[in-house]
Amino acid sequence: MLRPTKHSxxxxxxxxxxxxxxxxxKKYRIEEYGKLRRKIKEKTVGGDVLxxxxxxxxxxxxxxxxxxxxxxxxxxxxxxxx
Amino acid sequence: xxxxxxxxxxxxxxxxxxxLCQRLLGISVQGFAKGPDGxxxxxxxxxxxxxxxxxxPWSGTTIIQAKHTNGYNRNFSxxxxxxxxxxxxxLAKEIPRIKKLRLNKQLDHYMLFSNxxxxxxxxxxxxxxxxxxxxxxxxxxxxxxLEQLExxxxxxxxxxxxxxxxxxxxxxxxxxxDLSDIIQALARQKNTLPNIIxxxxxxxxxxxxxxxxxxxxxxxxxxxRKRYLKETPIIRxxxxxxxxxxxxxxxxxxxxxxxxxxxxxxxxYQAFDEVLEYLVDLLFHRDPIxxxxxxxxxxxxxxMYWSCDIGELGDAETD
Numbered sequence: 240m241l242r243p244t245k246h247s248x249x250x251x252x253x254x255x256x257x258x259x260x261x262x263x264x265k266k267y268r269i270e271e272y273g274k275l276r277r278k279i280k281e282k283t284v285g286g287d288v289l290x291x292x293x294x295x296x297x298x299x300x301x302x303x304x305x306x307x308x309x310x311x312x313x314x315x316x317x318x319x320x321x
Numbered sequence: 322x323x324x325x326x327x328x329x330x331x332x333x334x335x336x337x338x339x340x341l342c343q344r345l346l347g348i349s350v351q352g353f354a355k356g357p358d359g360x361x362x363x364x365x366x367x368x369x370x371x372x373x374x375x376x377x378p379w380s381g382t383t384i385i386q387a388k389h390t391n392g393y394n395r396n397f398s399x400x401x402x403x404x405x406x407x408x409x410x411x412l413a414k415e416i417p418r419i420k421k422l423r424l425n426k427q428l429d430h431y432m433l434f435s436n437x438x439x440x441x442x443x444x445x446x447x448x449x450x451x452x453x454x455x456x457x458x459x460x461x462x463x464x465x466x467l468e469q470l471e472x473x474x475x476x477x478x479x480x481x482x483x484x485x486x487x488x489x490x491x492x493x494x495x496x497x498x499d500l501s502d503i504i505q506a507l508a509r510q511k512n513t514l515p516n517i518i519x520x521x522x523x524x525x526x527x528x529x530x531x532x533x534x535x536x537x538x539x540x541x542x543x544x545x546r547k548r549y550l551k552e553t554p555i556i557r558x559x560x561x562x563x564x565x566x567x568x569x570x571x572x573x574x575x576x577x578x579x580x581x582x583x584x585x586x587x588x589x590y591q592a593f594d595e596v597l598e599y600l601v602d603l604l605f606h607r608d609p610i611x612x613x614x615x616x617x618x619x620x621x622x623x624x625m626y627w628s629c630d631i632g633e634l635g636d637a638e639t640d
Binding site for chain 1: 557558560561562563564569572628
């Protein structure tokens with residue numbers, strides 16, 4: 240699912256969904272979990288299946304944090320603007 | 322069951338029956354070479370040694386017929402083997418040949434062996450059917466099913482050794498289990514799969530070139546492409562869907578099994594058409610789910626070939 244294979248579609252991989260997530264979160268910094276999931280589902284076919292693995296992937300890279308109190312995902316990676 | 326008879330080739334099964342009959346009837350039971358057999362796989366002329374008993378053995382010409390199937394758990398009373406109404410069942414096709422031999426006085430007794438289960442009722446019914454159709458006395462007909470065959474081979478344990486039932490010589494046999502799971506899931510999702518335009522970055526060779534390398538005939542390749550190429554995006558989309566990860570793994574294990582078996586079992590002279598048709602027949606015989614989705618199974622096999630998961634060299638391009 241993470242690495243592309245002969246049969247995988249480039250748009251329907253964890254890497255691609257991670258990229259979409261990163262793109263969105265860099266822009267809006269923080270977003271509600273449900274809303275974020277909906278956005279991804281709209282953007283790519285099978286996005287709902289890849290959403291959680293992609294989020295986990297970004298968390299492992301230290302780029303996002305989950306905020307339980309507000310049920311939101313926040314971008315915590317390097318801030319290019321500073 | 323001691324032997325996996327369904328994994329034998331037709332020739333291996335015939336050979337086994339010839340050796341068995343040499344024990345039952347006499348050493349001069351004569352097997353015939355592959356080809357049109359006119360309703361006989363082996364023949365014995367004379368007085369039998371053991372059959373049906375030492376005290377009252379058969380005397381005259383005994384014709385032996387072996388009917389092998391690759392299917393699991395098949396039985397004699399299935400309509401494809403025996404049906405009074407059917408004109409295409411195995412027995413219906415056999416009856417005219419037996420009749421002809423009987424008319425030419427080349428048949429006094431008839432033995433039919435098959436690796437199918439034979440129940441008591443079916444035995445009486447089929448024996449009566451052959452008897453009335455071909456004008457042979459019922460006591461001159463012998464039907465032998467799987468259970469009895471097992472018993473015979475226990476009585477004559479050297480027969481399988483003589484018949485050389487070497488697993489290395491067995492024909493191209495693949496397991497349809499995983500493929501049937503994929504086909505079932507594909508059949509369920511077929512209509513809901515969105516169409517995705519894809520342009521995979523794979524080095525491609527022409528379809529014609531691929532067919533040449535794999536020895537697929539031009540007519541067969543054309544017919545395959547005409548019928549199934551338009552359907553392959555369904556399978557590509559299906560396999561690319563992340564929710565079908567487990568099915569993709571299964572698909573990969575199926576193609577691995579198919580490809581390796583084809584490489585090892587395929588003889589140099591065999592055209593790929595034959596290999597594919599053999600696979601299709603085998604899969605349909607063995608699995609009721611695949612039998613229920615014949616077209617999808619064929620599309621799936623074509624997809625395997627088209628994307629070079631089976632067969633040799635790179636992916637084939639559209640034109």
